[in-house]
């Protein structure tokens with residue numbers, strides 16, 4: 262055993278060393294070492310070392326605590342650490358986060374208080390080191406929520422298959438307790454309940470607002486925040502999302518940004534719960550949406566018209582099937598594929614625009630209550646990346662007056678890119694030559710649903726709208742092939758001549774037919790002319 266200790270301590274990486282017993286088996290002793298990055302547990306037996314050694318990465322640790330047992334005659338103190346490492350599922354090549362609890366009994370001293378102090382020293386050291394394990398995203402540093410923190414957790418009990426509260430009880434409550442995160446549970450009672458609540462709330466009480474539902478509840482919360490007179494401060498409150506709906510697009514996007522391989526359902530929930538506990542905060546783009554007669558809206562996910570919007574809304578009736586509702590809806594709509602007529606125009610994203618926006622966002626950060634975040638460098642060499650090779654030759658430009666402001670008097674940020682909806686577009690906009698479409702989809706996060714990686718290049722704060730449209734003439738089989746490829750984000754490499762993809766900063770759509778469906782973040786909005794513009798990094802998102 263001394264040999265083992267000497268071997269373990271020989272490395273300068275060791276921060277703490279102790280010999281404890283397990284919590285259930287008091288005879289089984291183990292050597293425990295804490296390094297800057299790992300907790301190493303070595304069972305002290307005569308068996309070969311490899312088989313008795315567990316190395317747990319502190320990156321996977323959400324919390325650690327020390328406590329005294331219930332038995333007052335017991336002089337020992339206890340130490341327990343909670344990990345959610347990525348593990349391969351049994352008989353599967355897929356990996357997902359799975360809970361591992363490591364508990365130890367410390368009883369080397371006669372004085373119970375001294376044992377507790379020793380256990381607390383360990384718990385603090387584990388927590389501090391696990392908090393130091395940052396996850397850089399594409400070389401970007403994110404800020405971390407300070408502890409202790411207080412979250413408002415809004416749960417929509419009707420979301421998805423109506424299981425959100427059960428999922429909260431089975432997973433999230435325990436995870437947040439393990440991470441030492443205090444939260445107040447708010448169960449939403451009706452539509453717009455969350456919107457009204459955040460509009461009136463004293464936000465100084467909350468370090469984060471977390472939504473456990475589909476994307477619709479977050480849409481309400483964001484719009485509630487941006488309707489406040491203090492919207493500029495309010496929208497900087499970090500927002501979190503836990504998947505409780507059937508689409509869960511933002512939750513799937515957050516999981517994707519963390520670099521982990523795709524998961525769905527409860528595995529996605531555990532992953533998002535883990536990322537929430539780690540509490541890394543990055544910026545998230547917001548898109549302002551102007552409709553004919555409704556007030557301006559804010560969107561964090563998507564704007565859809567045509568096939569995608571129809572499937573989203575028509576598949577509501579299959580809600581009890583969960584995420585499969587979109588597959589059923591897609592097949593039903595494919596059987597009666599429609600053409601949607603309208604005029605689409607956009608302001609292309611350019612490298613210059615992006616750099617300008619990055620500068621503006623960085624300046625804005627100086628006022629933040631979270632520490633500064635470095636925005637990503639512009640990575641793309643070309644922002645106009647059409648899948649249809651002739652597209653750039655066919656675009657025509659509109660002759661018009663220069664851009665005029667549209668929203669100075671409204672709460673929320675000023676829309677400098679958009680003229681009033683009934684006014685002509687500025688001449689740096691591009692009008693799409695086609696007027697017959699099967700779908701138009703504007704995305705600002707990577708996922709359209711748990712299993713649809715619609716915009717593989719998207720990041721939460723890239724400052725661009727990823728615009729897709731499919732021209733009329735595509736066969737139902739080819740469209741189905743596109744959606745199947747989208748499950749892996751491979752639709753852009755299918756060489757489909759009807760699909761066009763381009764990065765834009767603003768867009769305008771004028772549907773010609775008198776009736777139809779337009780969705781914003783999966784919610785139906787007023788049908789008719791619509792225009793939208795991106796506001797880079799306006800909000801804060803707890804991500805990974």
Ligand SMILES: Nc1ncnc2c1ncn2[C@@H]1O[C@H](COP(=O)(O)OP(=O)(O)OP(=O)(O)O)[C@@H](O)[C@H]1O
Pocket residue numbers: 417418419420421422449450451452453454474475476477478479481505506507508509783
């Ligand atoms: N208790 C409630 N009863 C009915 N509706 C509610 C309740 N709480 C919230 N809502 C409303 O339900 C709507 C749908 O919520 P959300 O999109 O979050 O879940 P979902 O529709 O189940 O998700 P998905 O679109 O992924 O299926 C929101 O507009 C929200 O305002």
